[in-house]
Amino acid sequence: MSLRLLFVDDDPDIRTIVELALGLDPTIELRVAASAGEALNALAATHPDAALLDVSMPDMDGPALLAALHDRSPGLPVIFMTAHGRERDVAALRVIGARGVIVKPFDPLSLSAQILALLSG
């Protein structure tokens, strides 16, 4: 059974890398959105099992998008990707309901394993 994962990032390079990296794992079915608005549309269309969100995006930042996603789909596991790996940043994201945090730069070859570990943990 495959995992339907919604990935939201405004940076097209990161989107390409994540698409390629997760494309290596056949158990992940990836839906990519370039903005918070796109993500909310995709949520309604695809009913993902989990979401991987960039923290800083122009139209709506990650934490706000998390709130919007949880409004529509309570309990949806959300993982953040951030360049701010300080303990207090990570802790702050956990407090607002993140399942886990992946700190940039990440290793694309072990990205799917990292995501699955965070979701199962």
Next chain:
Amino acid sequence: MSAGTRPRPPSRRRFLLVAVLAPLLVAALIAWTDSEYARSLRLQSAAARSFDRERAQVMLLSAMKDAETAQRGYLLTGNAAFLGPYAPARRFVTRLRAVEGVADPEVAALIDTKFAELDRTLALSRAGRREAARAAVADGEGRRVMDRLRAALARAGVSERALTAERRAAFARQRSELRLLLLATGAMLTLALALTLRSLWRSRREAYDAALDAYEKGERNAAILRGTSDALLILNPSGTIEMINDAAGALLGYTPEELERRDVATVLRIAEGSGGFHERIGLDDGRLDRPLLTDRVARHRDGSERHVDVAIGVMRVPSGDHLVLSLRDASERARVERAKDELISTIGHELRTPLTSVVGSLALLRGGAAADLPPQAARLVDIADNNARRLIRLINDLLDIDRIESGQLAMARTPLDLREVVARAALDSDGLARSRDVVLADASAGAPVPVEGDAERLLQVVTNLVSNAIHASPAGATVTIAARVEAGRALIAVEDRGEGVPAAVRPRLFERFESGRAATHAPASGLGLAISREIVRRHDGTIWFEDRDGGGTRFAFALPSPGTEPGDAPASDAPLPLPLLLHLDDDPDVRDTVAAALAGVARVLPAASLAMARALLRDGAPDLALLDMQVVDGHGPELAPELVDASGAPVPVVIYSGQVVPPALAARAAVVLTKGRHDLPELVATVRRLLAERHAPVDA
């Protein structure tokens, strides 16, 4: 700015010499002139007297002739009227011959003879014997007497005239000499006066120039003092504010005039306690050798307190040592620090995002996510990937330092086995080791090495040490990593066979931006060891390095290991590498400096307080104790009774303190060293000596 030379007072002795000699010289000149003038008067009067005598002789002869003429007239005519001038001429002669020097005995005798002849003939004539009288005259005796008199007077006149001329010449000579003397004296006095006036003028001019210079310097310094944005105060030797600039006034809420001549304690708490101001502030005992007092309390006029950093300069002037205080608002410093931290943080994170794309793309290329790469392309991708990762490590190091500085380096401590950390570090470093043809050997103990620690952070330390060791190693060498429990502490050692740490960087190896390795091999930012030290320190551990027998370096760190007792450490195949030294000091900088200086000499167990030191002593006695005087919970020497080894013998104690050590407390110390006065090499030499002495009896 050069300080200039201090002026010397004029020489009193030289001045007194001139002041005594000059009047003496003038007095001597006056006395000489006076005596010459007196001599001149004497010569003049002598010449006058000669002339008078000469004239008197002429008049004498003339009076004699008058008397003779009167006699002859009377004798010839019998007319008594001819005798009229006779008596006056005779009186005149009597007066003239009384003048000194006019009549010598011959002249006097001739005068007497002549008058005797005249009187006799006149008596004959009056007695009516006029013929006998005429016969006596005609006899010619009277005329001969007169001729002899004339001749005598003429002789006298000649010599008198010569004498007069001689005296006049002498007088004239002396006069012209006197005139020259007067002219010379006048010229000399004029010259002396001119010199005196010139010297007076120059001295006044110099005094004016000096005053002008001092005024200008004073104005310039005052302008600098006033104009600078730094808050400055000048304190006199008793701690009174002598001068204060506007910036300091503004910082403290006063106008400068309000604070001048007030004690510095009014606004600044820098010299507490009792005694003289210099004593209190530490000028006398060397506490101002590093003259920056950080985070002192300044009292604002409104009663609020401000935290300031105070830099102190000593101004040594003739009226006593003044202090120049420069105050800086510490809150401003904190703001600047925060801004810098924010900048580092922002830059670090902004760089990470594009690097994520770079590293991610390269990793996917290497992993074959796109397509299999031709070998040359794969090599290039490897190079790009390695360097991109190196950039990430640098940024991570920078951000870690930023966290350390801002106190945000949090440790998530959980129970773990250090052998696992070593295994992961070996795994993570395997690629690097292979690329540099270095063999990694894990020589960890068979038994667990338990610690309470942050696994990721400890891994970072070990990985850093291993990476350094690999970079230091020649090709084909082995880097050994080992974790074991030793004397109740968890110990991780990383050993290489590199060239060792250069002596020049040894004392600062754990400082930021120090890389002990040759620059070409340096893999890192120079921050790795500083970060490692901080991480180890946050685990209440110590990190050090030492030279290995046979070449190479051993980096090691030791952490408290819960659940192990000193006794149940498994027998280690190697003896303890270095003697143990307990170092008690509450200043972390001193602890680090001493630990770095003693690297390779002793294993330093740092303690910040008596309590911490006692806890360390429970694990066994050290070989040497290095104690500070004043720590938070007492005095270092209080530990002395507890410093005994297993056999009950006292452990040598070195007191290393910036304070004065009372003799009672110094008695137990083998050596007392003063911070600042004795430098680190001296401390190291002392420790070496005491350790050698301690082991000597065993060798003997």
